[in-house]
Amino acid sequence: MALQKKHAKGRLDKWYKLAKEKGYRARAAFKLIQLNRKYGFLERSKVLLDLCAAPGSWCQVAAETMPTNSLIVGVDLAPIKPIAKVITFQSDITTEKCRATIRQHLKTWKADTVLHDGAPNVGTAWVQDSFNQAELALQSMKLATEFLIEGGTFVTKVFRSKEYNKLLWVFNQLFTKVEATKPPSSRNVSAEIFVVARGFKAPKHLDPRFLDPKFVFAETVEAAPNNEAKVFNPEVKKQELPASEFIETTDPIAVLSTYNKLSFEQARNGDVALAALNRMPETTEEIRTCCADLRVLGRKDFKMLLKWRLKAREAFGMPTKNTKMPEVSEEVAEVESMDDELKIQEELQALKDKDSAKRKRERRRENEMKQKDIVRMQLHMVAPMVSLLFSVVFGPHILTPNFRILVWNKLDL
Template sequence: MAIEKKHGKGRLDKYYYLAKEKGYRSRAAFKLVQLNKKYGFLQKSRCLIDLCAAPGGWLQVAAETMPIKSLIIGVDLAPIKPVPKTITFQGDITTDKTRAIIRGHLKTWKADTVIHDGAPNVGTAWVQDAFSQNELVLHSLRLACDFLGPGGNFVTKVFRSKDSAKLEWTFKQLFDKVEQTKPPSSRNVSAETFYVCRGFKAPKNLDPRFLDPQYAFAEVKDAVPNNEAKVFNPEVKKRKREGYDEGDWTQYHEVPVSEFIQTTDPIAILGGMNKLTFNQSGNGDIALATIDKLPETTEEVRICCNDLKVLGKREFRLLLKWRLQKATDAEKKDAEAADDEEAAEVESMDEEMKLQEELQR
C-alpha cells in the first residue's frame, strides 16, 4: 500500500508568504506577533531571552517591538544568523555552559520576558516527540526561573498530551496568571498550543526535582481517570503523577457526535475523547447528517466539538445543554410515534367491536 507523504507545498499558507513579504525568517514570527497583540508583554519588556531561537523570526519581532536599547539574547543548538539589536550564540539550553553564557550577557540585568518556541526533531513517534518537547519546556522554565525578575513573563509552546496538565500545574505554582491560547497562525492540524505565564513569583528556594522531567512526568500505574473532574472543573488542575496509557500510542481519540447524543454516559466521552466529529463514513450516517443540519448546531458548538481538551467549564456546559436538547427532541419524536401507533391500534379494535355488535344483531 502506498504511503501518502506530506509535501512542503502543503505547508505554504498565507503566513508563509506574509513572512517573505515582511522579511521574517519564518512564518512562526506571526505567532509571537499575535500572542503579543493579545497580551502586550513585549512593549513592557526591556530585557528578553529567546530560547531555541533559530532561525530568528521571534528575535526579529522582539527587536522591532521592544523599547529602544533593550537587551535581547537568543540561543539555539543550531547556528543563528545575526539579527540587528540582538545578541545570539549557539548552545544547548540543557547545559550549565549555556546558563553561564546567558548570565555573562545579562550582567546585573534581570529578564522581563523569556520566550520559547522550541521543538525536538519531529519523527513518526508522536508520543515520544510530545514528551521530548515537554522536556524542553521544563528546561526552558528552569532557565526562566534563574533569570526572570519578579513579575516577569514566560511564553512557551507546548504539545497537547497527557503531560500538558502537569506542565500547567507547574506553571501555576510559579506565576500569578497562566493562560492557554492558540494563535491564528498556528496550524489547525498541529497539536501545539501556547501558554502565556505572567507575574513570576520569584521563589527564593526551589527544589531541583520540581523541574526535573524524571519527577515531573513520573508515571503512576493503575491510575483511574476522573472524567467528571475534567468536565465539571477543568480549570482546577491537580498534579497527577501519571504517564501514557500502555498500548494507547496515538493519545488521540474521536467519536461521531451522534454517539455523544445517544450515549447514556456523556461525561465519559467529554472527559476521555479529543474530538466529536461530524464527518460521515463512506456509507453515510443519517443521524449524523440530521444533527449537522440542525439550526441548534451553531458554529460555537462545532468549534467546541473540534478540540475537547482545550475546553473550559462554560464550553462543556454548552455541549451538555446542546446534547440534552437533541436527546429530548429525539425522545419526543419516539413518544409521538408510539402514540400514533397506539391510536391506530385502538381505532382498529373499535372497528372490530362494532363488527361483532352488528353480527350479534
C-alpha cells in the same frame, strides 16, 4: 497533467504569505505579535532571552517592539543568521556551557522576559512527542528561573497532553498569574498552545526536584475519572468509534474523552444510520477533519462537534434535550402577562422625564436672559423702563426668551 505543490498541514497559509511580505523568517512571528498584543510584555522589557530561537522570527519581532537600546539574546541548537540589534549564538539550552554564555552576554543584568518556542522532532509516536515537548518546556523554565528578574514574564509553547496539567502546576508555584491561550495564527489542527506566566516570584531557594522531569511527570493515581477533563487530556491508546454511535449516545463528553477518532468508514452491508450521516449536508469536510483526530482539537472544535451532533439527532428524529417529567394536572389561576402594563408604565415615565427636561431647559434659558438683562442694566446699555414696558404690554409669561431676543434685535438696543 500539472503537478500540484504539496505542503504539510496547510502551513503555506495567509500567515506564511504575510511573513514573507513583512520580511519575517517564519510565520511564528505573528504568534508572538498576537501574544504581545494581548498581554503587552515586550514594550515593558529592556532585557529579553529567547530560547530555541531559530530561525529568529521571534527575535525580529522583539527587536522591532522593545524600547531602544534593549538587550536581546537568542540561543538555539541550530545556527541563527545574524539579526540587527540581537545577540545570537549556537548551543544546547540544557548544558552548562549555554548558561555560561548567557551569563557572559547578560553580565549583571536580569531578563525581563524569557521566550521559548522550541519543539522536538515530531514523529508518529504522539505520546513520546508530547512528553519530549513538555520536558523541553520544563528545561526552559529551569533556565528561566536562573536569569529571570522578579516580576518577569515567561512565555512557552506546550502540547495538550497528560503532562500539560503538571506543567501548569509548576508554573503556578513560581508565578503569580498563569494563562494558557492559542493565538489566531496557530494552526487549528496543531495541538500547540502557549502559556504566558507573569509575575515571577524569584524564590531564593528552589528544590532541584521541583524542575526535574522524573519527579514532575511521575505517574500518579487519580481518585476518580473526570471525563470532561479528559477531553483536553487525550488517552494513550488509540480507540476508534463509528460516528453514528456518537450521534446515538446520551453522553457525548465521555465519547470525546475516551476515543481518538470518529470513523465514517463502513463495510458493504454496513450501518444504514452511518451511511445517512455520511450524506448529510451538515457533515462538512471540516467536521470530517475534526473527527479524524480528536486529540488535537481545541475547545472551539469540540463545541462544533457537539452542535453537529444535535443537528444530526434532530434530522434523525431523536430527542435533542432532556424530556421533563410530566406535571400533575391541577387547577391553576391564569395570570395575565405584565408586559403590556410594564410597557405603558415605561412610556409614561419616558414622557414625564421628557417634560421635566423641557421645563428645566426653559428655566435655564429664563435665568440666563435675566442675568444678561442685569448685566446690561449695570452697564447702562438698557433703560430700566424698557423692560417694565415689555412686561406691561406683553405680560411676564408671554415674553419668552426667544421672543425677547427678537425684540432686542429689532430695537437694536
